[in-house]
Amino acid sequence: MNRIVVKERDGDVKISRHIYGHFSEHLGRCIYGGYWVGNDPEAAASIPNTRGIRNDVTAALRRIKIPNLRWPGGCFADEYHWRDGIGPREERPRMVNTHWGGVTEDNSFGTHEFLDLCEQLGCEPYICGNVGSGTVQELSQWVEYCNFDGVSPMADLRRKNGRSEPWNVRYWGIGNENWGCGGNMTAEFYADNFRRYAVYARNYGKSSLYKIACGPNSADYHWTKVLMEKAYVKNSGGMLQGLSLHYYTIPGEWTKKGSAVEFDEKKWFETMEKAYVMDELVHKHGAIMDEYDPGKEAGLVVDEWGTWFDVEKGTNPGFLYQQNTLRDALVAGIHFNIFNNYAERIRMANIAQTINVLQSVILTEGTKMICTPTYHVFDMYKVHHDAVKLPVSVDSETVNGIPSVSSSASMDKDGKIHISLTNIDTEREQPVKIELHGYILSPSIQVRGKIVTAEHIQDHNTFAREDNVALKEFTGISLSGQILNAVLPAKSVVTLELA
Ligand code: AHR
Secondary structure, eight states: OOOEOOOOOOOTTTTTTTEEEOOOOOSSSSSSSTOOTOOOOOOOOOSSSEHHHHHHHHHHHHHHOOOOEEEEEGGGGGOOOGGGSSSSSGGGGEEEEETTTEEEEEOSHHHHHHHHHHHHHHHHHEEEEOOSSSSSHHHHHHHOOOOOOOOOOOHHHHHTTOOSSSOOOOOOEEEEEETTTTTOOOOHHHHHHHHHHHHSOOOHHHHHHEEOOOOOBBHHHHHHHHHHHHOTTTTTTOSEEEEEEEEEOOOOGGGGOOOSOOOOHHHHHHHHHHHHHHHHHHHHHHHHHHHTTTTSSSEEEEEEEEEEOOOEEEEEEEGOOOOHHHHHHHHHHHHHHHHHTTTTTEEEEEEEEBSSSOOSEEETTTEEEEHHHHHHHHHHHGGGOOOOOEEEEEOOOOOTTEESSEEHHHHTTSSOEEEEEEESSOOOOOEEEETTOOOOOOOTTTTTEEEEEESTTTTTSSSSTSSSSSEOOOEEEEEEEEEEEEESSSSSEEEEEEE
16 A cells, blocks of 8 residues: 655745746757757648747647746757857858757747747746857847847847847756757866856846756766856855756666667666656755755756657657657656655656657657647646655555655645545556645545556557547546545556645
């Protein structure tokens, strides 16, 4: 039997909606063909779009209330020169996307197009600057171009390019993976560079930037220590406000990740075990941050997470296109429960990547678009956006040595309680007894639920069967006195609502 205790709220810790953020890079068919058809007259004529941005995609992302979008990379960010992506499109220089397939990037999707996309989505932009091959001046001018309202070289250039109002972009990444593709730096060298770049990324007007330093590669605790020691300055306003963390769920070795769709139970459990590693990483990096910042002023920003499998057969290996099954839905549920439970420290997270790359929520093929099982988990968990965290303790059965059940809970502004649960067991349903401390469950309470599950672990949506895995009503709940009993079907993600 599994037992979950949902405790009383512990102050006002909110689960930031930004935990449900996204990441979209100039990689494969994420931007081009995913969001943007503005450079392809044939596609633009057949796919309904607004100023080159696909309407079906913006509508789907608005439904899950996408809170922020990180761009332009990823590894691409440290090779990207933003001035190549402004001004008349036909005059923009081309470049080679050396990281991702060696294809020619025509720069038709640049700063104005990205910020138009964010406005159409109703989300906050998160721009990642170029530290690896750029300059302090280049990043400083990008901030001025986006955010300065007065008369200045960059603000005037922005106006000349058709935008009078500044966008007031708040979130800025100072480089990406600078320990690897972003310059192969040591922690010490990067920390010094971060300080330089951060000084000249100025606040204009009322905007106060949230500067996110490149953080560790999974369990590189030395990196976190150095960054906190050298780049976090308490109440500085000018230095590190956020520290990123990148961790991908990769079952097996890099060369033996396996297919996204054709996998067995062994791979399923290997994947789940790897997904749970996020808990340990957040815990340990958080403990280091606590040493320097016990008041949790700085945020941990998990700005790349998700599954990474082999590319689909017949696709460009540099495009990282993978399908998305019920297995990905469980990985998403496990991650969201971890992020919600560490909401004191985690201020943002970004799944890699929104469309047609790695653990995508949307796949496109020409005029068609489908939502993946991961999309439906984002949809289910949107009830936690900006809700007050309710701490949970979970006493779970295990399957193959891994906890079967994970959970997180929150209370929204209307007083509704939402409890999310995952069951990774492929064979057995899991009965869960849920106690709520500090709340009286009267018989008139309304309890409802939503579920994502499927018959087979490999089930997924295709362009021919787009609703094979979808969000459905969950009915396996009953109240007995002050105990809520839920029976979680095998391989499912569930969210309960108590109103
Ligand atoms: O998401 C794909 C790549 O993974 C990103 O470009 C990089 O930051 C990470 O290594």
